[in-house]
Amino acid sequence: MKMERIVGERFKERPADCVIDSHALMIRGGYMKYVANGIYSQYAPLKRICRKIEQIIREEMDAIDGQEVQFPVALPASLWEETGRYESVGNELLRFKDRNGSKMVLGMTHEEAAVHLVKEYGQTYAKYPFMIYQIQTKFRDEARPRAGLIRVREFTMKDAYSFHTSQEDLEEYYERCYKAYERIFARAGIPETIAVASDSGMMGGSLSHEFMLLTPVGEDSIAICPECGYRANVEMAESIIENEKDAVQEELTLVHTPDIHTIEDVCRFLGTPEEKSCKAVVYQKNATDEFVVIFIRGDLDVNETKVTNFLKEEIHPGEITEGCGLLAGYIGPYNLPDHITVLYDSSLKGTSNLSCGGNKEEYHYTGLCMERDLPEAEYHDFAKIKEGGICPQCKKPAVKVSRGIEVGNIFQLGTKYSKSMEMKYLDKDGTEKYPIMGCYGIGVGRLAASVCEAHHDEYGPIWPMSIAPWQVHLCCVRPDNEEVKGYADKLYEELQSQGIEVLYDDRKVSAGVMFSDADLMGVPVRVIASPRNMKEGCCEIVSRDKSIQKKAGLDQVCSEVKLLVEEMMR
Structure with a gap:
């Protein structure tokens, strides 16, 4: 491919609305173009990257049978109504009607479609x-x-669905897919990806x-x-919290706290630490707008x-209005109106001498003692685990909280x-049973952006050879x-004849512009032919990450380039 023929522009300035480096570099490098909020068109370089990611995924999925x-992208709402998700999923699901007035959805995930496809096929064990x-899009x-x-x-996503006759068989396949995912991310250039236990959310499953x-x-x-x-x-x-009661329990006392609303202000006014306070967090149920107050x-x-x-x-954050029975800034668990749903976090268990609304x-x-003043309270875990918190597994206060981009997920869905959808099969013993399902997803575009986020410098992406838009x-x-x-x-012709993907820049531009654009393209191997090199009877061969810099005879x-490409593909 000739550089001058590539559709898309490259520029130096960082776009003002790009909050992370990969976004900025992929806009600057002519990989994609904004269409609407959360919607982008892909230029050829990004499409080539995504196509290679898809091929890696296909190979690994095919390898596990x-x-x-x-x-379909557009699905009848009736499929989603069968599972109840047409109503239970929020506004993320795009609902519409076709020209005949039939209710439709745009697929955001395809569990229903998968069951529909194989329902008749899977009627026997x-x-x-x-x-x-x-x-699929x-x-x-x-x-x-x-x-x-x-x-x-x-977005484009790979989603897979497995069907099994036993939990043991699902678990065995789940492990195979787990390992396949590790291979996919390693091949795509981010072997540092880790797997973490997660919440199943709207997908359901154990x-x-x-x-x-x-x-x-x-x-x-x-x-x-x-x-x-x-x-x-x-x-x-x-979130595991260990509390110790104070040796002396104070009386429950109502204290005048004028123009004080936040926990920080209350604790400052009273001269007590925040862990000696009981905080109210208010939500409302989406379906009924009923108030839910969590004390923590x-x-x-x-x-x-x-x-x-x-x-x-x-649920959604509560909007406290006049007459709802709640006083913003002064909500407490003692003497709260009966019509409010009240939940208590486990962090309050065994506490005493707390301040609260x-x-x-x-x-x-002040002086709130949970066991004495609210003996009917039931405690559940509603808190976010925090830095330095107690580990749920080893019980040591060693938890670290890090940030991460989710590049894939796997679920054991069970029979949800x-x-x-009444998909049944006839088992060996002649009884009807429901197959057990697993679900496995990877976002292709997100994976490409994640690789860029993990491997770039201030000048542009550093694409691994396995998914680079071109090799040289x-x-x-x-x-x-x-x-x-x-x-x-x-x-150029010789390299292509050897099966090497080459991006050839023979534009009449300065060396500075040429190399700046090359950095933005992020191609792993760069070959430089110049008058100075010709005089020396050689060409420069440089890797994008600068780890390789050498000269080779004409x-x-x-x-030399073919050998280097092969080495970098391993």
Whole structure:
């Protein structure tokens, strides 16, 4: 491919709205173009990268007996109504009606479509196990798209679905897929990806893992214990708090706290630490707008995912209005109106001498003892695990919280979808049973952006050979020089004849512009033909990461480059 023919522009300035490096570099380098919020078009370089990622995925899925299929992008709502997700999934699911007035959805995931495809096929135990997968465009109407391809609304994803007749068989296949994912990420250039236990969310199921690329710009928080190797998304990591009662228990006392609303202000006013306070966090149920108040120790934060899973319904931050029975800034667990759903976090168990809201304008209580003053309280884990917290596995106070980008996920779904859609098979003993399912996803564009985020410098991406848009970037410096141009043209043809993917830059631009564009393209191997090199009877061969810098004789360049490409593919 000639550089001058590539559609798309490259430029020096960092776009103002790009919050992470990979987003900025992929816009600057002519990889993609903004269309709408969370929606991008791909230029040829990014499409070539994604195509290679897809091929890696196909090879690894085929190696574990996967069969590639394809589901529709637009689906009848009736499929989602069978599983109940048409109503239970929030606004992320794009619903519409076709010209005949039939309810439709744009697929954001395809569990229902997968069951629909194989429902008749899988009517006997003899057909099991099997796995089907697709690489397909999906649409999820994200409320807050960000960071380029990291969080988008329209995306290409590989999703796979396995079907089994026993939990043991599912677990065995789950492990095979787990290892296949490790190979995929290693081949794509991010072997440092780690797997963490995660919350199944709307997918359902008993067990799930997310594959995370640890990076400060990640959108997920990961709890890691360096002592025992425990790893989990903070959304599902248990928060363990150990409290000790004070030797002397104070009286429950109503204290005037004028114009004081926040935990920080209350504790400052009273001269007490935040861990000696009881904080109220207010939500409302999406379906009914009923208020839910979670009481938690003042130094901790509520984990909304844990609350949602406990209630088994979606929630949103509460909007406290006049007459709702709650006083913003003064909400406490003692003498709260009966019509409010009240939940207590485990961090309050065994506490005493706490401050809390007085449920009275400008008043707070001091001396709250949970066991004495609220003996009916039941405690559940609703808190986010924190840095230095107690590890759920080894029980040591060693938890570290890191940021990460989710590049893939796997779920043990159980019979949630096969049962709701009445997919049954006849077992050996003649009884009807529901197949057990697994689900396995990888976002192709997000994986490409994650590799860029993990491997770049200030000048551009450093693509690994396995997914690079081209393998070699040939720079013809001073194409007006007949000797240089003649040699570079010949080398271009020779490299291509050896099956090497070459991006050839013979534009009449300065060396600075040429090399700057080459950095943005991120091609692993760069070959430089220039008047100075011609005088020395050689060409420069440089790797994009600068780890290799050497010269080769003019008659040896092709063989040297081919050998280098082969080495970098291993």
